[in-house]
Amino acid sequence: MPGNTINPEDWLTALDESGFRVTSVQETLIDIFAHSEYPLSAEQAWEVARQSRPKTGRATVYRMIEKLESLGLIRRVHGYQGCTHFVPTLPELMMLFICLYCGRADYLDGQPLNDLIQQSEQTSGHHITESRLQLFGACSDCQQNA
Amino acid sequence: MPGNTINPEDWLTALDESGFRVTSVQETLIDIFAHSEYPLSAEQAWEVARQSRPKTGRATVYRMIEKLESLGLIRRVHGYQGCTHFVPTLPELMMLFICLYCGRADYLDGQPLNDLIQQSEQTSGHHITESRLQLFGACSDCQQNA
């Protein structure tokens, strides 16, 4: 499954440019989210963070997640594990696929979604400003190994 | 916005056929969910239920929602109001649209979604067994009145 290609530096820059102070917890948490190929919950991220930074506070993790989500750097996965997990947002419009066997996230080309939205706008008469699509199933790897 | 055309009788039948006892709370809650054109949370449904059936318990509402969801009669809306609201499931595959202004749900033909899934399966190599799509924006009514 192709990994994502996120650059944590860009996230720090984004925070900096939005007027936030750059701190060590931020760097820790950004690294964690940017490099995980699995959706992470706040509690999971907290656990990982404390391995390298034991005094990390719980509330801080929630605050960072809120910040990262509001800046569009991570996005919430509305899935089987609930709606409390997050994955990095890729720059282009991508469709999110989650493998129900290995749990990994994969990103698919978003063009079909664009087409769908345009088509649906025309037939329904609604003005669609936001979409949320998630696909679930067996990834190519897990099919092979089954 | 076209209303949904759910028949509460069918839901009772479905519960009955699944081996559940038919009770008065069930009828009350089914009526509430089947007729609402807005996504409802458990607390909201509880509030409405107590208007006609004051002794209705909170846990009972949560239990019924679980039951109805597991039977596929209602589905969770993964949306801006959180992921705790439910709408009736229509028999055919439909795409869910939620108006960000009036809050109402509308159901769009699901064929484009089918096409998208088929297309994405071929290009990605993943086997897609489940999809979750939600569209948000301004419904045709709300655009008119803006």
Next chain:
DNA sequence: TTCTTATTGATACCAGGTATCAATAAGGCT
């Protein structure tokens, strides 16, 4: 280096949701 103030971590708190359990009532059986 100093000073201001955003950020942090610890704690208490809140709310949505679940487990427990005695009381109730569906509905099969006679």
Next chain:
DNA sequence: AGCCTTATTGATACCTGGTATCAATAAGAA
């Protein structure tokens, strides 16, 4: 119809993911 079994209910206590508070810390401008 009445009885009996047991699923369902309602009240309560509880749990857990997430938030508000606030003193202590540390960015980063001067």
